[in-house]
Amino acid sequence: xxxxxxxxxxxxxxxxxxxxxxxxxxxxxxxxxxxxxxxxxxxxxxxxxxxxxxxxxxxxxxxxxxxxxxxxxxxxxxxxxxxxxxxxxxxxxxxxxxxxxxxxxxxxxxxxxxxxxxxxxxxxxxxxxxxxxxxxxxxxxxxxxxxxxxxxxxxxxxxxxxxxxxxxxxxxxxxxxxxxxxxxxxxxxxxxxxxxxxxxxxxxxxxxxxxxxxxxxxxxxxxxxxxxxxxxxxxxxxxxxxxxxxxxxxxxxxxxxxxxxxxxxxxxxxxxxxxxxxxxxxxxxxxxxxxxxxxxxxxxxxxxxxxxxxxxxxxxxxxxxxxxxxxxx
Amino acid sequence: xxxxxxxxxxxxxxxxxxxxxxxxxxxxxxxxxxxxxxxxxxxxxxxxxxxxxxxxxxxxxxxxxxxxxxxxxxxxxxxxxxxxxxxxxxxxxxxxxxxxxxxxxxxxxxxxxxxxxxxxxxxxxxxxxxxxxxxxxxxxxxxxxxxxxxxxxxxxxxxxxxxxxxxxxxxxxxxxxxxxxxxxxxxxxxxxxxxxxxxxxxxxxxxxxxxxxxxxxxxxxxxxxxxxxxxxxxxxxxxxxxxxxxxxxxxxxxx
Numbered sequence: 001x002x003x004x005x006x007x008x009x010x011x012x013x014x015x016x017x018x019x020x021x022x023x024x025x026x027x028x029x030x031x032x033x034x035x036x037x038x039x040x041x042x043x044x045x046x047x048x049x050x051x052x053x054x055x056x057x058x059x060x061x062x063x064x065x066x067x068x069x070x071x072x073x074x075x076x077x078x079x080x081x082x083x084x085x086x087x088x089x090x091x092x093x094x095x096x097x098x099x100x101x102x103x104x105x106x107x108x109x110x111x112x113x114x115x116x117x118x119x120x121x122x123x124x125x126x127x128x129x130x131x132x133x134x135x136x137x138x139x140x141x142x143x144x145x146x147x148x149x150x151x152x153x154x155x156x157x158x159x160x161x162x163x164x165x166x167x168x169x170x171x172x173x174x175x176x177x178x179x180x181x182x183x184x185x186x187x188x189x190x191x192x193x194x195x196x197x198x199x200x201x202x203x204x205x206x207x208x209x210x211x212x213x214x215x216x217x218x219x220x221x222x223x224x225x226x227x228x229x230x231x232x233x234x235x236x237x238x239x240x241x242x243x244x245x246x247x248x249x250x251x252x253x254x255x256x257x258x259x260x261x262x263x264x265x266x267x268x269x270x271x272x273x274x275x276x277x278x279x280x281x282x283x284x285x286x287x288x289x290x291x292x293x294x295x296x297x298x299x300x301x302x303x304x305x306x307x308x309x310x311x312x313x314x315x316x317x318x319x320x321x322x323x324x325x326x327x328x329x
Numbered sequence: 330x331x332x333x334x335x336x337x338x339x340x341x342x343x344x345x346x347x348x349x350x351x352x353x354x355x356x357x358x359x360x361x362x363x364x365x366x367x368x369x370x371x372x373x374x375x376x377x378x379x380x381x382x383x384x385x386x387x388x389x390x391x392x393x394x395x396x397x398x399x400x401x402x403x404x405x406x407x408x409x410x411x412x413x414x415x416x417x418x419x420x421x422x423x424x425x426x427x428x429x430x431x432x433x434x435x436x437x438x439x440x441x442x443x444x445x446x447x448x449x450x451x452x453x454x455x456x457x458x459x460x461x462x463x464x465x466x467x468x469x470x471x472x473x474x475x476x477x478x479x480x481x482x483x484x485x486x487x488x489x490x491x492x493x494x495x496x497x498x499x500x501x502x503x504x505x506x507x508x509x510x511x512x513x514x515x516x517x518x519x520x521x522x523x524x525x526x527x528x529x530x531x532x533x534x535x536x537x538x539x540x541x542x543x544x545x546x547x548x549x550x551x552x553x554x555x556x557x558x559x560x561x562x563x564x565x566x567x568x569x570x571x572x573x574x575x576x577x578x579x580x581x582x583x584x
Contacts, residue, residue: 220416228405
């Protein structure tokens with residue numbers, strides 16, 4: 001019947017995206033200062049291979065590749081959720097000022113000369129603080145609209161932007177490269193990949209049952225309420241979930257741009273706007289895009305590394321423009 | 330089947346001091362029309378009747394129970410709204426849009442089943458939209474989009490229909506077809522409330538009328554008692570000529 005047909009049709013793109021994700025992981029493990037042939041890589045993954053290869057793949061490249069995948073997945077998921085929350089296809093995970101709060105706290109920690117783990121902790125605290133400030137201000141009089149939330153967030157982001165510029169201006173020159181890399185997004189200090197992967201999996205489990213409800217919410221708050229959706233609690237859930245997910249991503253890799261805005265968009269151009277497909281597809285596509293981008297960032301001008309945010313935009317912009325040009329939507 | 334009552338209802342129109350409290354009894358099978366000039370509060374009244382907006386005072390009851398005490402999901406199975414405004418910010422097809430009418434009946438994890446699809450297809454068929462089922466909303470004309478909204482509520486199959494200007498953007502044939510569809514819903518025992526701008530559609534299709542004046546004054550009752558030229562002229566601040574065609578009054582604005 002039509003229902004079975006619809007769900008089968010929606011599984012095919014997810015299967016393709018999962019394959020692409022695996023391919024990207026393989027590429028990330030094989031590429032680098034010592035490039036591995038497919039046979040050598042398989043040997044390492046099967047448990048043998050040279051000791052040097054094992055160290056390279058299992059201890060250096062695999063954690064970073066998994067962290068890239070998890071971070072990209074979180075950013076794309078957060079972007080898709082924010083776009084539905086604000087009923088605005090141009091929203092991204094940072095539109096409400098969250099990355100600004102994280103950046104100010106992280107740069108301040110770097111300026112104070114704190115260790116990388118403390119910088120990450122400061123970023124997480126800054127992201128949550130910014131979320132709570134926007135939450136409290138938009139809540140203000142008791143009634144709010146997506147427009148009011150958006151305005152509050154955009155103004156907060158502008159304020160954070162000024163503080164970031166101030167911190168960069170007063171920082172000693174030798175600290176600037178590290179700060180700029182953090183601002184553009186960089187996976188060199190990602191650390192253990194398990195937090196992002198665990199949050200990505202948890203996020204997916206939380207949002208999947210909400211898929212059809214989010215489809216209805218995308219039609220506007222009144223329409224959703226008339227179809228039985230408890231709109232206000234759902235919107236707060238979305239806001240807190242998207243913020244938490246973004247905070248974990250930013251803590252891992254700095255404010256990587258583009259993924260959260262464009263990945264859900266690209267997928268909608270091809271797959272329509274059923275959140276039951278778009279949300280898992282965003283996770284897979286966002287993870288794949290960031291894994292590929294990070295592999296290129298490590299290798300393009302090796303031994304020097306580029307900030308991964310540069311590559312996501314350089315890869316994503318032409319891809320997006322091509323899809324937009326081809327689509328008839 | 331479901332009936333809607335209001336007791337001492339004053340809708341919350343910003344900047345309006347008060348108004349006559351509404352004590353409406355909208356029984357199953359009745360076709361209520363709400364008439365009034367721009368800004369009289371017709372849409373606000375519809376949203377209040379749907380439980381989407383709190384009244385200033387008084388309450389709305391569905392089958393004797395105050396709306397405020399019903400869960401949104403239960404309410405959505407019994408009361409449907411055709412909105413005047415729509416937000417098509419994201420891509421969606423005509424078929425998907427009709428199918429969201431089944432949302433109140435499905436559990437979170439549940440996929441739409443064959444019966445849900447069959448209901449949506451039947452609704453599209455009924456509104457002469459079957460050939461557009463795969464089309465994107467953004468590519469539709471205003472009248473086609475209006476019929477998709479009606480198809481969503483037809484798929485929802487509620488006992489109470491609230492339709493805010495259901496004939497907006499429709500050509501003459503589809504105006505009559507849609508009014509016929511709504512009348513048929515009432516004849517099957519559902520309650521119907523619709524905001525209308527066309528006095529002649531109201532005269533022809535409504536069993537009861539509510540006249541909303543801009544200052545909050547209101548009067549209501551059986552249609553034939555309400556269709557008094559003097560009252561309608563005062564309602565719209567517009568001189569009217571009334572003639573009779575096919576046994577129904579027809580109102581023509583005078584220059």
